Amino acid sequence: MASVAERLRTNSDTLLSVFDLLGTLVFALEGALAAIRGNLDVLGLLVLAFVTAVGGGIIRDVLIGAVPPVAIRDWRYLGIAMLGAAGASLLYYWERTLPDQLLLTLDAAGLSLFAIAGVEKALDYTMHPLMAVVMGGITGVGGGTVRDLLLAKVPGVLHRDVYASAALLGGLVMVLALKAKAPRAVAMLAGGGACFLLRMVSLLRQWNLPRILHL
DSSP: OOOHHHHHHHHHHHHHHHHHHHHHHHHHHHHHHHHHHTTOOHHHHHHHHHHHHHHHHHHHHHHHTOOSOHHHHOHHHHHHHHHHHHHHHHHTTTGGGSOHHHHHHHHHHHHHHHHHHHHHHHHHTTOOHHHHHHHHHHHHHHHHHHHHHHTTOOOGGGTSSSOHHHHHHHHHHHHHHHHTTOOHHHHHHHHHHHHHHHHHHHHHHTOOOOOOOOO
């Protein structure tokens, strides 16, 4: 029979896969909706859905030496990204009637899922906990940054909202929970919850990071 430690490790590995794949679906949907708003053609829609969904994970994997990146090795990531693109196309005629809060909530959920998946994978590659938190932030915001650049926009993460900060907080909570000897699955859920909570509260309260005022 498997030991308790082996069972906990299996559970956390399963949770990591679930977080990563769910985040991929949510961000693919977002990328495709952005492509529709940007009046891109079908190919543009598919490309934007894919890079939004896996861009952050690919950047993370290259930085930590997990190459080729899992999003390229595992067909499920491409399949889920295309599923998100198809879902966005079906929602197109109803998208304007969807509450903005629903789309923002999905975005916060995707950010939380990716941030924690990024921290977990970086720790698996024996990264220092502080750098693992940074890798979680990159995983969470990387795809959206690439999406904005392809749409010729200044990436939103650089000038509005508490976004990357929420991802970094979630990663920090996860690392601290692990340092406190919490089970890995519990630490992941705690970190994801902290990221999601800060993101949603910042939206409701319209929080932004301070800016340097210029004359």
